[in-house]
Amino acid sequence: MNEFRLLPRHAEGLVAESLADTRVVLVNGARQAGKSTLTRLAGKKQPDTIVRLLDDPATLRAAQEDPAGFVDRDSGLTIIDEIQLAPELLRPIKMTVDLDPMPGRFLLTGSSRVLTLRTLPDALPGRMEIIELWPFAQGEIDGQPDGFVDAAFRHGPDIDHSSTLRRRDYLERAVVGGFPEAVRRSPRRRSAFFDSYLQTLVERDVLQLAAIERHGEMLKLLALLAGRVGNLLVPATLAGQSGLSRTTVVRYIELLQSVFLIKSIPAWSPGPTFRAVGTPKLAFVDSGIAGHLLGQDAAHLDDPGGAAGPMLENFVAMEIARQLTWTQQRARMYHYRTKDKVEVDVVLETPDGRVVGVEVKAGATVRTEDLTGLRNLAQKLDDKFVAGYVLYTGKQTLPFGPKLRAVPMDALWRLAP
Template identity: 30%
Template sequence: MVPRQLYKIVETILAESPVTAIIGPRQCGKTTLARQFIKKDGTVHFFDLENPADQFALEDPIFALEQYQDELVIIDEAQRMPELFPAIRVLVDQKRKPGRFMLLGSSSPDLRRQSAESLAGRIITLELTPFLLSEINSSKDNLDKLWVKGGFPPSFLADDASTSLQWRIHYLRDVVERDLGLLGFNLPPERMWRFMQMLAHNHGQLWNKAQLARSLDIGATTASRYLDAIQQTLLVRRLQPFHKNLGKRLIKSPKVYIRDAGLLHALLGIKNRQQLLGHPVKGTSWEILVIEQLASCLPLGWELGFWRTSGGSEIDLLLISGGQVKIAIEIKAGLTPRPDRGFYEGCKNLNPAEEWIIYPGKRIIPFNKGKTLALPVMDAMNRLMEQN
């Protein structure tokens, strides 16, 4: 059992909120996390809406659930039963107390929409990601393993590289052939698979729907619809550009990433670390690993962004609060993390409070008379968590 960073947060929220929702991609560990609360307290009741028997048991949700007024009820894949949400609102309003319901879901937009419509003011939503570096031993070997295999538990914990890769390929096939249909997207599976591969080949690049549309022989509107569909599975991140009126010609398109580096490598046929280090995607693959690790420990109210001008000034990642850039970050996949000229130009324009370069090394290295620091990933995460 790998201890999850979110466990203590969930424990705190259960003591404060009537309804706690945990969202995350399928197979990232939501059910395993929730079952830890069952082991802790035998009065917890668990329903899995992928199980027909549990679906049948909740056909009349108010009648089925009102008997558990003083006990935690966990409902997995809650978004599959929209009528559940108004029923939970009624039950919570009848007896409002912390820790009544825990809802798990793999479809973030559906769960968020249903929660906003029916459970406003009664629910707090948390996101569980695949494994984080802070949850495993952060040794160099484990960092490399997390980078190559990704953080999904069955992939990361697989006995060998071949088993891990096979699991990731089957997982992606299930997403394309099964999950998107369950989300209401009736998309041709083979075309969607090609779309995913195209995203992988353009990973970390500016979103160009016209280019992808031409490659797949579909319309630009259809390409955007495909991206919206796959984003609902929580497997894709759109990183938005930061705009500030500085008289610069700024890039306004988002960058699109496959959020788990292991899934990215599976789509590209990268089998091991040696192949990854010789592949053109190495830099942007390391980039998304870093982005997802930092996103997991952002202080409350902070946002992610990037900066790029048409003249070539660029900052890979910005951490933003209240419209101000708190930290500007260059992400380097090599062990000689010297910042690029475009990074310094961007920092001169944006005047961030801190300047970081994040790289896969072990030492903290100062640049620019100590104003810029090269940091290992775990050091950067710790510095962010200290600001919470």
């Protein structure tokens, strides 16, 4: 069991920067990802800060009965935790910051994508900055720089990294995931946390967004989704396997994305003339949750019939997604798959069209055919292709031709930007 300690978050600097020049800052992300701790640390550095916890029933009633009075302050920072519980506060917040445009007036947290709620009033356009907070990245857990994305675009294929980790070490990290409570618990207690977390998410958070008639259907779909990690997200297929209607599956998937449990990775295409598949790919925001739903610990994942490949692909993709919330290099994450089933697990594209491709392999050996998708991508993009990496469980960086390298997986968090 890990000793409790506060770990520095990469997002802490982003919150401070945003409060210095923005009227309203929203820290949005999964429940139990550490939003409350982060915002309270930020509040201690601001003069005249008050904290309002909407999880407290009395505080929530006050917010709902008198929204304008609840946010009425002449100066200072107001932190409001779990703003999705009282979206009626957003309109008086807007009026307050319009009357006094000083930066750093409100710091909000949310555990659902509050800006997508149909009942939301117009949501502070131009007045609010949104910072996504994910569960811990591996570099935050280990005190490492988490600089792979910036390094890949800055140095191209010139990255050289070696590792002492083995495949089993990576699988252990994947089943722990990044939730602070999960990171510091023993395996048995971690399983209890995941059970409680999923029950709370379905019975409380999802119900706040929409009426769900049968909770069992949602939990059944979750288990099914865990078994399809890394596959294309096709509602019709899921409907056939679950016995639910396609409409219900689409609705449930939207809700699960809204509470930051799953993520849809969009498909990438270099243009309309290329034969790329446009279907998104499924990922779980936290690999520990996915492993728990599968009922597989690191030892079972490592068995010949285990799900090591899909789990490590999910693990890598979500580590990259975390990094994209703080990297200097702006980029978006996609996956790539042609109609001939040539694919690349992760495609990172900058606003000016430069691309880094990442393929994930659970093995400690890389074969030339493992780079088929990256070569296809490099051929289509020419000079716009910065580099292609196979992240694998071996220990050395290996060249596989111009701009192509196999690199140990822990380069994700050990490389400096």
